[in-house]
Amino acid sequence: MDQTTLNFIFVGASFALYFGIAIWARAGSTSEFYAAGRGVNPVINGMATAADWMSAASFISMAGLIAFVGYTNSSFLMGWTGGYVLMAMLLAPYLRKFGKFTVPEFIGDRYYSTTARVVAVICLIVISVTYVIGQMTGAGVAFSRFLEVDATTGLFIASATVFVYAVLGGMKGITYTQVAQYCVLIVAYTIPAVFISLQLTGNPIPGLGLFSTHAGTGEPLLVTLNGLLDDLGFNSYTTSTNPWLMALFTLSLMIGTAGLPHVIIRFFTVPKVADARWSAGWALVFIALLYLTAPAVGAMARLNIMTTMWPEGVQGEAVQQEDLPDWFQTWAVTGLLAVEDKNGDGRIQYYNEGSADMQALAAERGWQGNELVTFNRDILVLANPEIAQLPGWVIALIAAGGLAAALSTAAGLLLAISSAISHDLIKSTLNPGISEKGELLAARISMAGAIALATYLGLNPPGFAAQTVALAFGLAAASLFPALMMGIFSKRINSAGATWGMLAGLIVTCLYLFTYLGWFFIPGTNMLENTASNYLFGIPPTHFGPIGAAVNFLVAYLVSNATEEPPQEIQDLVESVRIPRGAGAATGH
Amino acid sequence: MADKSSANAYWAANKRIITISLVIWFFCSFGFGIILRPLIAGIGVGGTDLGFWFAQQGSILVFILLIFNYARYMNSLDREHGVDEQ
Numbered sequence: 001m002d003q004t005t006l007n008f009i010f011v012g013a014s015f016a017l018y019f020g021i022a023i024w025a026r027a028g029s030t031s032e033f034y035a036a037g038r039g040v041n042p043v044i045n046g047m048a049t050a051a052d053w054m055s056a057a058s059f060i061s062m063a064g065l066i067a068f069v070g071y072t073n074s075s076f077l078m079g080w081t082g083g084y085v086l087m088a089m090l091l092a093p094y095l096r097k098f099g100k101f102t103v104p105e106f107i108g109d110r111y112y113s114t115t116a117r118v119v120a121v122i123c124l125i126v127i128s129v130t131y132v133i134g135q136m137t138g139a140g141v142a143f144s145r146f147l148e149v150d151a152t153t154g155l156f157i158a159s160a161t162v163f164v165y166a167v168l169g170g171m172k173g174i175t176y177t178q179v180a181q182y183c184v185l186i187v188a189y190t191i192p193a194v195f196i197s198l199q200l201t202g203n204p205i206p207g208l209g210l211f212s213t214h215a216g217t218g219e220p221l222l223v224t225l226n227g228l229l230d231d232l233g234f235n236s237y238t239t240s241t242n243p244w245l246m247a248l249f250t251l252s253l254m255i256g257t258a259g260l261p262h263v264i265i266r267f268f269t270v271p272k273v274a275d276a277r278w279s280a281g282w283a284l285v286f287i288a289l290l291y292l293t294a295p296a297v298g299a300m301a302r303l304n305i306m307t308t309m310w311p312e313g314v315q316g317e318a319v320q321q322e323d324l325p326d327w328f329q330t331w332a333v334t335g336l337l338a339v340e341d342k343n344g345d346g347r348i349q350y351y352n353e354g355s356a357d358m359q360a361l362a363a364e365r366g367w368q369g370n371e372l373v374t375f376n377r378d379i380l381v382l383a384n385p386e387i388a389q390l391p392g393w394v395i396a397l398i399a400a401g402g403l404a405a406a407l408s409t410a411a412g413l414l415l416a417i418s419s420a421i422s423h424d425l426i427k428s429t430l431n432p433g434i435s436e437k438g439e440l441l442a443a444r445i446s447m448a449g450a451i452a453l454a455t456y457l458g459l460n461p462p463g464f465a466a467q468t469v470a471l472a473f474g475l476a477a478a479s480l481f482p483a484l485m486m487g488i489f490s491k492r493i494n495s496a497g498a499t500w501g502m503l504a505g506l507i508v509t510c511l512y513l514f515t516y517l518g519w520f521f522i523p524g525t526n527m528l529e530n531t532a533s534n535y536l537f538g539i540p541p542t543h544f545g546p547i548g549a550a551v552n553f554l555v556a557y558l559v560s561n562a563t564e565e566p567p568q569e570i571q572d573l574v575e576s577v578r579i580p581r582g583a584g585a586a587t588g589h
Numbered sequence: 590m591a592d593k594s595s596a597n598a599y600w601a602a603n604k605r606i607i608t609i610s611l612v613i614w615f616f617c618s619f620g621f622g623i624i625l626r627p628l629i630a631g632i633g634v635g636g637t638d639l640g641f642w643f644a645q646q647g648s649i650l651v652f653i654l655l656i657f658n659y660a661r662y663m664n665s666l667d668r669e670h671g672v673d674e675q
Contacts, residue, residue, distance in 0.1 A: 074644035078618045081649045085614050088656045089607045093663075207646060211635025220636025238637045240626060247623045272674045274667065277660035284653050295645040578600055579672040 003392050007146045010396035011403060014184050015161055018177045018407075022165030025173045030436055033170030033443050034101035034419050035268045040175055042275040046282025048175045049266045051182035051408035053080075053257075053283070054290060055131070056138030059185060059405035064377030067298035070237035075246055077291055079253025081284060086258035088280035091481075092267040094488045094577045096276040101268065103261040103416075103480065104424045110487040112570055113495040114429060119502050121420050123479040124261045128413045129453070130472040131262075135410035136458030139403055145334060145382065146399035152459060158407060159455040166411045167447050174411045175269060181404035186289055188401025192385045192394055193293045196300050199388060206296035214303075225299055228306045231314040233355030237299065245543060252545035256473030259481030262409075262416035273580035301380045304387050309350040309372065318347040318371075327386035336376035343368040414454065418446035471513055474541075478505035478548025486556055491574045493556050494566045501556025509548035513541045599670040606662055610655045618648040 027033040040048070058080070066073045098106050104124060108117025136155060143154020165173045190206075197209035201221055214224040226236050240246065257263070266283075267276045309319050321341055331337040339348050343366060350372040351358050362368070382402065385394040422443040427434055434442065479502045486493045486501075493501075516534070518525040528534040530541070539547065565571075576582065621629060626640030634642045667673035 071641055071644060074622065074641075077645055078622060078648045081652050082614065082618050085610065085652050085655055089610060089659055210645070211637075211642065222636035222641075224636075226636075238641050240623070243623045243626070247619050250618065250623065274660070274664045274674065277656075277663055281653065281656040281660055284649075284656055288649050288653060291649055292646055575596070578603075579596070579670075580667050580674050581672045582674070 001392075003395060004146075004148050006392050006396040007399045010393070010400045011147065014180075014400045014404060017180050018161065018165055021176045021180060022168050022173045025169045025176045027168070027170035027172045027440070030101070030423075030440050030443065032172045033440055034415075034423065035265075036170075036172040036175045038269060038271055040269040040271075042270050042279035043282050044179055045175070045266060045270050045275075045279045046284075047182045047286050048178035048269075049263065049279070049283035050286035050290075051178040051185065051404070052266055052412035053263055053287060053409070054185065054405055055409035056135055056142075056402065056406040058290065058294075059189065059402055060138065060378050060381050063294045063297040063301065064380040065298075066295050067302040067380055068377055070235065071239060072241050072246055074295070075250040075253060077295060079250045080257055081287060081291055082250070083254040083257025084280055084284045084287070086254060086481075087264070087267075088277060088284075090485050091258060091264060091488070092280050093273045093276045093580070095264060095484070096267050096270065097273050097577045097580055097582075099268075101265075102419050102423050103264055103484070104420055105428070106487065107480075107483055107498070108424070108428070110570065110573065111483075111493075111495045111498040112567070113499060116483075116495060116499045116502070117424060118429070119499060119506075120480065120483070121424050123475055123502070123506065124420050125417060127260065127472045127475050127480075128262060128417045129457070132410055132413045132417075132450075132454045133457045135406045135413070136454050139406040139410070140458060142382075142399060142402040142406065146396075146402075155455060155458050158403070158410075159451055159458075162407055162411050162414065163448065163451050166414055166451070167444050170443065170447075171265075171269060171415055174415055175266075177411065178408045181408040182286060184397075184404040185401040185408075186286070188397040188404075189290055189297075189381070190293060191397060192388060192390055193297050193300075195390055195394075196304070196384065196388045197296060200300050200303065206300070207292040210296040210299055216307075221303070222299065225303050228303065228310075228314065232306065232310075232350070233352035233358035233361075237302070245538070245540070248539065248543045248546060252473060252477060252543050255477035255481050255549055256545050257476075259476035259479075259484070261420075261476075261480065262412040264484075265416055265419070266412070297381065297384065301384060301387060305375075306350070308387070309348065318349045321346055321348055324348065325386070325389075327383050330386070331379055331383055336374065336379050338372075338374035340371055340373045342371055348372060410454065414447060414450045417450045418443055421446040421450075471510075474509045474513065474545045474548055475506065477545030478509040478552055482549050482552040482556065486553070488574065488577060491571045492565055493560045494563060496563050497556040497558075497560030500559045501552040501554075504555040505548045505552030508551045509544055512536070512544050512548075516541045595670050596672075599666065599672060602666055603663065606659060610659055613651065614655060617643060617651040622648050 031037050062076055065076060095106055100106060104117045104120035107120040108114060136158065139158035140151040140155035143149055143157060144151040147154065165177050193206040194204055197206040198204055200215060201209040201212040202215055203209040203212045210221060212221060213219065214221045217224045222238060226238060229235065229237055267279060270276050270279050308325065311319055321339065328337060328339065341348060348371045349367045351370055353370040382398060385398055422439060426442050427439050482505060483498050483502050486498065515527050516530040532538060621640055622644035629640055630638045632639040
């Protein structure tokens with residue numbers, strides 16, 4: 001059986017499973033559509049949250065980000081998990097107690113202001129739409145690489161699949177498909193990693209293999225890796241560069257994670273406040289299964305690439321071009337990988353041509369530049385089974401896993417967008433008299449609209465798609481997180497304070513990003529060049545989240561103290577979200 | 590909720606465990622994993638130092654323990670103060 005047929009069988013089987021779940025878990029009420037009827041077991045919700053959270057970026061890109069930078073990119077590992085500690089202690093239990101359906105709804109009620117609610121809706125939509133573009137294009141790429149359909153067809157298949165289970169089942173359908181998707185993606189991620197770890201270190205657990213002895217050299221794996229990197233002129237894998245910037249970036253990812261609405265709403269689906277607390281712990285356990293493996297995958301794949309390119313060691317001759325493994329050919333077709341025999345010796349020399357020592361060595365040995373000219377970081381996880389020479393079904397599993405990661409996150413984001421439109425804009429602002437059935441229909445129509453928009457943007461990705469990811473995290477950190485946290489932990493913050501705080505955080509963050517990345521990310525309109533010497537206190541735009549959050553906190557505090565304190569019933573509301581008793585009763589409107 | 594002072598004691602206890610948890614959260618990620626890494630550089634782990642382990646794995650394991658500990662503590666505190674859901 002050829003590889004494409006095998007891929008079709010695995011992907012087809014996983015999609016059939018998702019459809020089956022969609023038909024079984026249809027939503028019959030708004031409570032089921034928005035919050036899965038609040039009957040989800042906390043462990044199951046933890047698993048669904050893990051799939052909701054782990055996107056194409058976690059599954060496909062993260063190991064590559066760590067592999068090619070090393071220690072400094074541990075920020076992603078700590079940042080994308082540490083946010084759950086903030087969410088579990090500062091937000092999730094109280095928002096579950098509040099017992100409504102959306103994040104803007106809490107902000108609107110707590111700050112007794114439609115303006116605050118609309119500002120929150122705008123932040124939510126910008127954050128979620130940005131994210132969903134990445135998921136849709138990721139799914140399109142996975143389809144085109146593994147199923148040999150073109151990316152456009154792939155994108156339509158992905159959209160149609162999400163349409164079936166998200167429009168039919170709402171949060172209920174999404175929850176149970178996410179559980180299935182988690183199982184698919186974690187198995188797909190773990191199996192190749194276990195084989196590679198066994199090959200390199202003899203240890204079947206990749207997370208332990210990372211700190212074990214390398215079978216070939218008898219030295220620790222990381223020492224072997226550092227030795228090869230040093231021989232080829234690359235930076236050491238384990239040394240720090242700028243700890244303060246690394247800390248700031250980690251904090252930015254943590255606060256951003258805690259403020260992401262599509263993750264927060266997952267905690268509205270469990271029956272009790274106590275369950276919301278457990279569920280956050282379980283979510284992190286399931287996330288950690290991938291996140292503890294990812295750094296091992298990164299380090300081992302980097303090592304494998306170097307030994308592939310230098311089969312006799314760096315002192316010997318480089319690999320013959322005709323001896324390159326088959327996966328070089330498969331990936332060269334996609335343009336994500338390219339070699340060029342610059343000095344015409346029939347061998348491919350891979351080294352850091354920017355290093356002065358290497359330039360001297362290159363002159364001595366007759367090399368004319370690095371010949372592995374393109375190596376896209378995203379290949380790493382997708383090509384992992386091929387690099388480790390694993391059987392075809394493992395490759396098919398990776399295809400199904402990558403699609404599961406992209407689709408599960410896309411569905412969660414689409415639900416956050418559609419509930420903000422049907423519940424926060426239509427039900428509460430434009431047409432308060434709408435019936436339960438009418439609202440359910442509106443929710444389904446908004447969902448269909450959101451999918452159409454995501455598909456359109458996936459087909460025509462705006463040139464600024466990559467930059468806007470920084471915007472999504474920056475906005476979540478600077479707008480939603482502080483407003484939610486202050487709404488619970490302070491009784492003094494009032495309507496004016498919160499609204500001005502969110503606007504200040506939002507505007508300062510946008511201005512900082514636009515200054516370096518261009519107005520509304522249009523290339524060429526940036527006021528300052530995007531280089532380290534221009535940054536305010538050396539802070540890159542991607543690291544700005546915590547500063548935006550601090551501005552939000554400060555403005556909210558000052559404005560609130562200069563104006564009247566919130567009315568008594570709002571102070572009573574804050575008292576009531578702080579204790580769990582009575583959560584079951586508050587599910588209505 | 591029994592009375593005002595019990596409510597205040599409950600909230601104060603919640604804030605105390607959050608503060609303690611976040612101090613540990615900070616030291617295991619930003620501290621040992623990043624800024625204080627040179628201080629514990631002498632302790633070797635599998636070919637590198639303890640700070641590298643904290644940055645790539647240790648911090649995540651500590652985060653999990655912190656959340657489960659918080660859930661366990663708060664769920665029993667709820668019962669003690671009679672504010673749990675029946």
